[in-house]
Amino acid sequence: MKLSVGTASATCLLAGSLAQAFVIPALFEDAFASFRSTEGAAKLEGALEQYVESLNEAAEGSNLQPEDFPKPHIPYFLKPLVETEKLQGKIDVDDLNATAIELFHLANSSAEEYGHPTRVIGSKGHWNTIKYILDQFDQMKDYYTTRTQNFTALSGKINSFNLSDALTGETFVNTTAFSLSPPVKEFIGEVVEIPNLGCNPEDFEAASPRHFKPGRHGGKHHGEQGKKADKYADAEHDEEHEMGHAKKHDKQHDKKHDKKHDKKHDKKHDKKASKKGGIWPWSKHPEEKVEPFMDKDAKKHFIDSDVKKHSSDNGKHPCRKHGQKKIALIERGQCPFGDKVELAGKFGYHAVIIYDNDPSADSGLHGTLGNPTNHSVSTLGVTFETGQELSSRIAKNKHYKLKFAMDSFVKKIQTTNIIADTKHGDPENIVALGAHSDSVEEGPGINDDGSGTVSLLTVAKQLTHFKINNKVRFAWWAAEEEGLVGSNYYADHLSKKENQKIRVFMDYDMMASPNYEYEVYDANNKENPAGSEELKDLYVDFYKSKGLNYTLIPFDGRSDYVGFIENGIPAGGIAAGAEKTNVFHGGVLDKCYHQLCDNVTNLAWDAFLVNTQLIAHSVATYANSFHGFPERNVNATVAVNQPTGKKLPLFPYRADKLVI
Numbered sequence: 001m002k003l004s005v006g007t008a009s010a011t012c013l014l015a016g017s018l019a020q021a022f023v024i025p026a027l028f029e030d031a032f033a034s035f036r037s038t039e040g041a042a043k044l045e046g047a048l049e050q051y052v053e054s055l056n057e058a059a060e061g062s063n064l065q066p067e068d069f070p071k072p073h074i075p076y077f078l079k080p081l082v083e084t085e086k087l088q089g090k091i092d093v094d095d096l097n098a099t100a101i102e103l104f105h106l107a108n109s110s111a112e113e114y115g116h117p118t119r120v121i122g123s124k125g126h127w128n129t130i131k132y133i134l135d136q137f138d139q140m141k142d143y144y145t146t147r148t149q150n151f152t153a154l155s156g157k158i159n160s161f162n163l164s165d166a167l168t169g170e171t172f173v174n175t176t177a178f179s180l181s182p183p184v185k186e187f188i189g190e191v192v193e194i195p196n197l198g199c200n201p202e203d204f205e206a207a208s209p210r211h212f213k214p215g216r217h218g219g220k221h222h223g224e225q226g227k228k229a230d231k232y233a234d235a236e237h238d239e240e241h242e243m244g245h246a247k248k249h250d251k252q253h254d255k256k257h258d259k260k261h262d263k264k265h266d267k268k269h270d271k272k273a274s275k276k277g278g279i280w281p282w283s284k285h286p287e288e289k290v291e292p293f294m295d296k297d298a299k300k301h302f303i304d305s306d307v308k309k310h311s312s313d314n315g316k317h318p319c320r321k322h323g324q325k326k327i328a329l330i331e332r333g334q335c336p337f338g339d340k341v342e343l344a345g346k347f348g349y350h351a352v353i354i355y356d357n358d359p360s361a362d363s364g365l366h367g368t369l370g371n372p373t374n375h376s377v378s379t380l381g382v383t384f385e386t387g388q389e390l391s392s393r394i395a396k397n398k399h400y401k402l403k404f405a406m407d408s409f410v411k412k413i414q415t416t417n418i419i420a421d422t423k424h425g426d427p428e429n430i431v432a433l434g435a436h437s438d439s440v441e442e443g444p445g446i447n448d449d450g451s452g453t454v455s456l457l458t459v460a461k462q463l464t465h466f467k468i469n470n471k472v473r474f475a476w477w478a479a480e481e482e483g484l485v486g487s488n489y490y491a492d493h494l495s496k497k498e499n500q501k502i503r504v505f506m507d508y509d510m511m512a513s514p515n516y517e518y519e520v521y522d523a524n525n526k527e528n529p530a531g532s533e534e535l536k537d538l539y540v541d542f543y544k545s546k547g548l549n550y551t552l553i554p555f556d557g558r559s560d561y562v563g564f565i566e567n568g569i570p571a572g573g574i575a576a577g578a579e580k581t582n583v584f585h586g587g588v589l590d591k592c593y594h595q596l597c598d599n600v601t602n603l604a605w606d607a608f609l610v611n612t613q614l615i616a617h618s619v620a621t622y623a624n625s626f627h628g629f630p631e632r633n634v635n636a637t638v639a640v641n642q643p644t645g646k647k648l649p650l651f652p653y654r655a656d657k658l659v660i
Contacts, residue, residue, distance in 0.1 A: 355387020
């Protein structure tokens with residue numbers, strides 16, 4: 001059966017009134033068999049486009065808008081099976097550009113609150129981004145089912161910090177503040193080097209003798225630094241000696257009264273702090289509660305268990321006795337930073353300095369504490385060279401002191417993931433892919449990861465023109481910039497049955513870096529779930545087929561594939577580069593990475609187009625067939641344990657921050 005354009009238009013009108021979409025009953029499926037081919041479907045699609053144009057013309061000169069008329073669509077059974085070349089051919093750079101501009105406008109909705117455009121979680125810019133994505137899928141609800149997944153993330157900010165020699169005021173080059181560090185008021189503290197990497201209580205016990213008192217051990221020191229240190233020790237000793245008798249009497253007289261007064265005062269203070277909402281009672285910034293899209297059960301997911309009032313200052317540890325304040329100096333290695341810092345807090349240290357164990361690294365130690373606990377303390381990172389210098393000073397002067405301060409806050413923010421599934425395709429063989437919907441606070445994040453967001457939306461729209469054999473799942477993760485929180489939450493909360501349905505996860509983060517290189521995550525089946533290497537090969541083969549240079553980059557935990565790998569799901573991805581140097585011709589890959597200038601002018605449109613076409617290729621390939629792709633291993637495990645029995649992270653990074 002062959003229809004002309006006029007016949008097709010007439011068929012549309014016969015299908016119903018303008019208030020109904022054009023859907024042909026299954027009874028006539030055989031009559032339209034010729035349209036199942038790509039060419040036949042294209043003819044029908046062209047006829048429908050002409051029909052839509054006639055609707056637009058009819059709307060002109062009336063009070064109606066074109067969107068008031070329901071749009072006809074091709075029934076699913078008439079659509080051709082997806083082919084990679086056909087899907088790639090529908091990717092248009094003008095569509096990418098238009099959507100990127102939309103995202104920038106959404107980021108601008110945060111300008112009143114933040115002073116500049118941003119899509120950081122909790123901001124209007126991010127909530128509007130989520131709404132925008134959901135609105136786009138609302139127009140494709142005949143092809144997709146969409147849901148949101150609410151969760152709570154921790155967001156922190158370091159306003160300022162200080163680390164300097166208590167006597168000379170000397171500061172230390174490339175000192176960095178650890179993400180999610182609690183604040184601490186400026187104090188002067190002795191620096192104690194913790195042996196054996198500080199991963200076990202025994203390390204701190206060895207460094208903290210129970211009867212240590214400042215100025216009583218080690219005798220006099222030598223040199224100018226030692227003489228100045230002795231002044232501190234002698235002053236503390238003389239004051240204690242002079243006031244000892246009076247303190248003893250006053251302590252006996254006032255102990256009962258003070259205890260009662262302090263308890264009453266603390267209770268009142270804690271209640272006030274609780275109302276203020278900060279994670280720590282001395283935080284200057286209240287908790288931000290943002291609750292759009294929140295169902296009645298969302299509060300069950302609040303992270304309350306470990307984020308409580310700081311309670312390590314209990315006077316039971318040697319570092320708390322006699323008014324002493326101490327700073328732990330710990331080498332990086334063996335266990336997560338958060339474990340080291342938690343132990344330091346338990347042993348009464350007021351702050352921690354972690355120094356890098358890599359002598360070649362000179363850009364500072366950019367780490368995160370992960371989820372803070374009730375023992376977490378302010379933490380700074382320094383280079384290997386600075387760590388060795390501090391160790392040397394401690395060896396010469398056991399009372400070596402530093403001035404330490406940090407103005408920071410950590411707050412809880414409710415946010416949401418978006419998951420969109422095709423209504424068709426084998427639900428036992430799911431092709432999953434994702435990008436993150438948020439940016440850092442410092443800028444609008446149009447490349448990071450607005451580009452990935454735009455690419456996924458574009459491919460999702462164009463996929464609706466095709467039939468598929470395997471179900472496709474598009475996802476937009478929130479709180480990636482806070483440590484891959486949204487994607488980890490999703491992967492960790494999959495049931496075993498749902499986990500096994502996902503055959504592969506593909507991560508698309510930063511597709512259009514201005515000084516781009518085509519990057520492929522260097523996954524393999526030996527260290528990663530089977531299938532990760534096949535995905536890598538698909539990307540490599542695509543770039544080779546286009547005659548494009550590519551480079552393999554470490555599979556080190558910097559993007560949203562982490563939660564999937566940790567849960568046994570094969571994964572991988574591509575990128576165009578962040579803060580590192582281009583391996584082919586030099587220069588920073590994205591000079592606006594995590595900055596205000598990451599706007600629509602910070603995109604390389606040629607890379608944007610190529611990488612979005614590669615995303616289309618990956619979707620078309622696996623939506624059609626998993627032939628030759630490894631089956632899921634139901635018994636696969638990726639757990640790695642440290643000597644203490646705790647689970648070690650598989651990757652050194654969580655987003656752009658080190659965790660170990």
